[in-house]
Amino acid sequence: MENTNENPTKRFIEKLELMSKAEQSILCNHSNLPINHSLNGFDIFTGLWWPLRQKYQNTPRRDVSWLIAKLYAKYPIKHAQKDFNSFAKLLGKNKPKENDWTKFKNHFDSILNSSLDNIEYHISWGLSILYIAAKKNKNITLNWVQLIDDLSIWDRGKEHRKKIQIQVEWAKQFLSINDSKII
Amino acid sequence: MDTENYNLVDEPWIPVLFNNGDFKRVSIKNALLKAHEIRQIAASNPMDRVSIFRFLLAVLYWCRGNPEENQTIPEKFPEEWLAKLDDNKDCFNLFGEGKRFYQDIKAKEDKEFRPITDLIHEIPTETNIAHFRHADDFNTGLCPACCALGLLRLPVFTTMGGKGKSPGINKTPPIYFLPNKHTLHESLWNSYKTCTNLGEPTFDRLEMKISEKGNISLLEGLTDLPRKVWLKKPKDEGSCIYCGQKKPLIKRCVFKGITKLKENDDTNWVDPHVVKKDNKNFNADNTLKIWFKTDRPWSRLALILRDSNIVNNKYFIAGFATHQVKFIDIWERDVLLKDERLLQGDIDLKNYDDNIKKLPSKIKDFRRGKYSVNDYSIYKQVIPQIENFLSTHLSEIINNENKISDLANSIVAKMMVSISESLISGYTCSEVKRKSDILRVVPYEDKQEKNTKKKVKSKKGDK
Numbered sequence: 001m002e003n004t005n006e007n008p009t010k011r012f013i014e015k016l017e018l019m020s021k022a023e024q025s026i027l028c029n030h031s032n033l034p035i036n037h038s039l040n041g042f043d044i045f046t047g048l049w050w051p052l053r054q055k056y057q058n059t060p061r062r063d064v065s066w067l068i069a070k071l072y073a074k075y076p077i078k079h080a081q082k083d084f085n086s087f088a089k090l091l092g093k094n095k096p097k098e099n100d101w102t103k104f105k106n107h108f109d110s111i112l113n114s115s116l117d118n119i120e121y122h123i124s125w126g127l128s129i130l131y132i133a134a135k136k137n138k139n140i141t142l143n144w145v146q147l148i149d150d151l152s153i154w155d156r157g158k159e160h161r162k163k164i165q166i167q168v169e170w171a172k173q174f175l176s177i178n179d180s181k182i183i
Numbered sequence: 184m185d186t187e188n189y190n191l192v193d194e195p196w197i198p199v200l201f202n203n204g205d206f207k208r209v210s211i212k213n214a215l216l217k218a219h220e221i222r223q224i225a226a227s228n229p230m231d232r233v234s235i236f237r238f239l240l241a242v243l244y245w246c247r248g249n250p251e252e253n254q255t256i257p258e259k260f261p262e263e264w265l266a267k268l269d270d271n272k273d274c275f276n277l278f279g280e281g282k283r284f285y286q287d288i289k290a291k292e293d294k295e296f297r298p299i300t301d302l303i304h305e306i307p308t309e310t311n312i313a314h315f316r317h318a319d320d321f322n323t324g325l326c327p328a329c330c331a332l333g334l335l336r337l338p339v340f341t342t343m344g345g346k347g348k349s350p351g352i353n354k355t356p357p358i359y360f361l362p363n364k365h366t367l368h369e370s371l372w373n374s375y376k377t378c379t380n381l382g383e384p385t386f387d388r389l390e391m392k393i394s395e396k397g398n399i400s401l402l403e404g405l406t407d408l409p410r411k412v413w414l415k416k417p418k419d420e421g422s423c424i425y426c427g428q429k430k431p432l433i434k435r436c437v438f439k440g441i442t443k444l445k446e447n448d449d450t451n452w453v454d455p456h457v458v459k460k461d462n463k464n465f466n467a468d469n470t471l472k473i474w475f476k477t478d479r480p481w482s483r484l485a486l487i488l489r490d491s492n493i494v495n496n497k498y499f500i501a502g503f504a505t506h507q508v509k510f511i512d513i514w515e516r517d518v519l520l521k522d523e524r525l526l527q528g529d530i531d532l533k534n535y536d537d538n539i540k541k542l543p544s545k546i547k548d549f550r551r552g553k554y555s556v557n558d559y560s561i562y563k564q565v566i567p568q569i570e571n572f573l574s575t576h577l578s579e580i581i582n583n584e585n586k587i588s589d590l591a592n593s594i595v596a597k598m599m600v601s602i603s604e605s606l607i608s609g610y611t612c613s614e615v616k617r618k619s620d621i622l623r624v625v626p627y628e629d630k631q632e633k634n635t636k637k638k639v640k641s642k643k644g645d646k
Contacts (some may be wrong), residue, residue, distance in 0.1 A: 105612050105613070107610040109612055109613075112610055112612075165610055166197065167610040169613065170617035171610055171612050171616075172619075174612060175612055175619075177616070177619045179619045181596075181622050182615060182618050182619055183622055
């Protein structure tokens with residue numbers, strides 16, 4: 001029986017955290033590849049996602065879950081569900097020196113301008129920066145649950161709870177703009 | 184309807200709203216006898232509200248003379264005060280062969296006719312193309328009641344009409360300030376003050392007479408006629424183009440100007456419902472002069488009210504904007520004035536127009552590249568909303584209950600949400616940052632914030 005108090009997204013992340021090194025390695029080799037690329041990858045993912053799907057109706061989308069599984073395998077940054085450690089916010093806090101700011105901002109804009117189908121490369125870039133930062137500072141954690149939820153509505157316009165496009169919300173978090181009037 | 188004997192003392196033609204919510208037309212006599220039951224004159228055009236009020240005041244003075252010293256307001260106007268109306272009914276005949284109301288018997292034999300719609304400013308005639316109501320000269324007509332309303336406008340709102348057509352006694356129609364109390368009775372009483380030079384009204388005369396140089400009495404000024412009119416008798420019944428009622432219609436009239444000699448311009452006329460500064464009347468702005476901002480111009484009016492010595496009272500204010508012979512706009516306001524008004528040194532009100540005009544250039548600062556026509560047109564679309572909001576808070580601003588800077592900033596902030604979305608549609612970091620900056624544009628900047636902005640240098644790559 002479905003336990004409505006449990007968050008299936010959170011359960012999915014917990015499962016990712018329990019992956020073995022071998023499983024992570026296999027998923028790492030599937031960067032930018034579809035789910036049906038190899039049987040090994042398919043099997044691992046099915047084991048992670050399908051039981052949740054059977055149990056919870058609001059399990060994250062398959063394509064988003066596959067994307068996150070690969071990214072987590074490559075950049076296993078510690079998860080913590082806080083308000084201040086969303087992907088965009090963390091990236092904004094870890095911006096480089098002023099000379100490299102334009103390039104950094106443009107790269108982040110590439111994430112915002114991507115569709116879900118080709119976002120993996122750009123998110124991967126961002127996660128690589130955060131992974132390096134997390135290695136230097138063990139206090140840095142990433143809210144993977146928020147990342148999955150945001151990507152789940154990436155191509156769905158203003159379905160965000162604040163009735164705004166998720167890309168706008170990411171830009172605001174990246175720039176640390178608190179203005180609630182930007183829609 | 185017996186149009187031959189249509190007499191304004193008895194016939195119901197003045198539109199009024201009673202305190203119990205009833206809307207009716209009443210005669211001159213009933214308008215005054217029941218003034219304590221009447222909430223206000225209920226005309227849709229503010230011109231008629233002003234004209235009818237001033238006419239009733241003139242009738243009150245004419246019937247009763249000056250008020251007695253230290254007289255308190257009676258509960259209602261006693262019938263005996265209006266005995267002169269019944270004794271001089273012939274002054275108020277609209278038709279007939281003899282004396283006619285606000286018409287010149289010398290024009291009776293004139294064969295040069297004009298369409299009757301010349302009496303009503305908002306009905307177009309001849310080659311006027313910019314209008315929303317369509318009329319057919321000499322085919323459309325006015326009912327007798329609406330003709331009377333049109334005639335009443337002559338002393339108050341007649342503009343220059345070209346060669347040989349002088350304007351009314353106030354020349355370019357000024358902004359009129361009428362007391363607006365709980366009943367018509369109280370409002371009239373508020374205007375009914377002792378006057379040293381009462382004189383006689385023009386409706387008491389058989390033919391028109393130009394006032395002598397320098398000597399305009401109150402009643403003469405209130406009823407001064409700048410046009411010679413003679414109404415042709417109504418023939419067919421039809422829908423009146425002004426009120427829509429099915430009545431016998433008047434379709435044509437004699438409507439001629441009166442050439443006043445220049446020396447007659449030098450008069451001692453002081454209008455009781457007009458505010459002056461440096462001996463000049465305040466006129467309504469020509470809102471087409473620069474660009475059509477709004478149908479409720481308020482900032483200049485606020486300055487007039489602030490600087491005037493108008494007493495603590497509630498006022499009905501009407502402004503008729505004209506430009507030479509063109510009628511631009513008519514607007515009205517209800518304003519409550521308290522004694523403690525904005526200080527004369529208030530800079531915010533004085534700087535309002537400049538601050539609002541600077542908004543497009545402030546927005547432009549956050550746009551990439553050159554200022555575009557599109558930016559200005561978007562801004563112009565929200566200006567009426569901003570002006571309307573501030574206009575509805577006019578009384579609060581004047582009476583110092585709300586700061587104009589706070590009100591202006593709050594409404595502009597709301598409008599900036601729409602403007603930023605219209606001007607910048609994307610969601611890259613640069614675009615989101617620009618939207619955020621546009622949202623912070625306000626007409627009245629905090630002085631500290633302004634200095635801080637000057638000190639902060641823009642980051643490289645921010646543009």
